[in-house]
Amino acid sequence: MSTPRIEVHDDDRALATAVAGELLTRLVDAQAAGRVPHVALTGGTIAEVVHGEIARLAASSEVDWTRVELWWGDERFVEPGSPDRNAGQARAAFLDVVGVPAEHVHEVPTTAECGTVEEAATAYAEALRAHGGGGFEVVMLGLGPDAHIASLFPGHPALDTIDALTVAVRDSPKPPPERVSLTFEALAANRALWFLVSGEGKAEAVARALAGRTGAGGEVADVHDVPAVGVTGGEETIWFLDRASASQL
Numbered sequence: 001m002s003t004p005r006i007e008v009h010d011d012d013r014a015l016a017t018a019v020a021g022e023l024l025t026r027l028v029d030a031q032a033a034g035r036v037p038h039v040a041l042t043g044g045t046i047a048e049v050v051h052g053e054i055a056r057l058a059a060s061s062e063v064d065w066t067r068v069e070l071w072w073g074d075e076r077f078v079e080p081g082s083p084d085r086n087a088g089q090a091r092a093a094f095l096d097v098v099g100v101p102a103e104h105v106h107e108v109p110t111t112a113e114c115g116t117v118e119e120a121a122t123a124y125a126e127a128l129r130a131h132g133g134g135g136f137e138v139v140m141l142g143l144g145p146d147a148h149i150a151s152l153f154p155g156h157p158a159l160d161t162i163d164a165l166t167v168a169v170r171d172s173p174k175p176p177p178e179r180v181s182l183t184f185e186a187l188a189a190n191r192a193l194w195f196l197v198s199g200e201g202k203a204e205a206v207a208r209a210l211a212g213r214t215g216a217g218g219e220v221a222d223v224h225d226v227p228a229v230g231v232t233g234g235e236e237t238i239w240f241l242d243r244a245s246a247s248q249l
């Protein structure tokens, strides 16, 4: 288990700039080492700012975008064109801008391709297995105010999914209700795990997750209450925070 590194930035924009710069560096380093890096993107508000910064900084980076594979840690099971799709925002702000080849962008199927969220979860797991079963260079995760990560929510049965790379989530407390999420097992297959968290509304969740992980309060938070403690970085865990989200540390 890697001890988390905590970075506190002035605001969401500074946080996003730091994440973007760090990601571009990791991609260049991975490619220089002969790897084709796989990255798991997140949804959520801060991701939108991060994607814009990646696209902005990419122009002056040495990343070969034809040698990067993009995935999502979770996705909403909705129509292709829905504004609720994490992939739609990422394509518009980042992937289409830097020119990642279509075959390297691995979207979770939509309601147009699969009849049920279970079918979509199965198809996404098959796509992951066809590409080595995960093994992400970087997994990026947002954090909910309830300390959920991806679409793994406190008290939800999806938390107990084992021996699977994906899980179909119904009755998500965060709309829309149907989602596909990577499981803890799939999320854990990473070199680096980055939490991207901005805003006062997340401060308690950050404190609970980090207390649970470091055992600062003596107790170890239960993953069913604090899903964010359910995964750590293989070689590195970084919490990219802003002053507001770090305000209870």
Ligand SMILES: O=C(O)[C@H](O)[C@@H](O)[C@H](O)[C@H](O)COP(=O)(O)O
Residues within 6 Å of the ligand: 042, 043, 044, 045, 046, 047, 074, 075, 076, 086, 141, 142, 143, 144, 145, 148, 149, 150, 151, 174
């Ligand atoms: O698809 C999703 O909804 C996300 O992946 C989810 O895990 C998100 O990252 C957090 O809920 C934070 O979202 P906000 O930054 O919008 O609060």
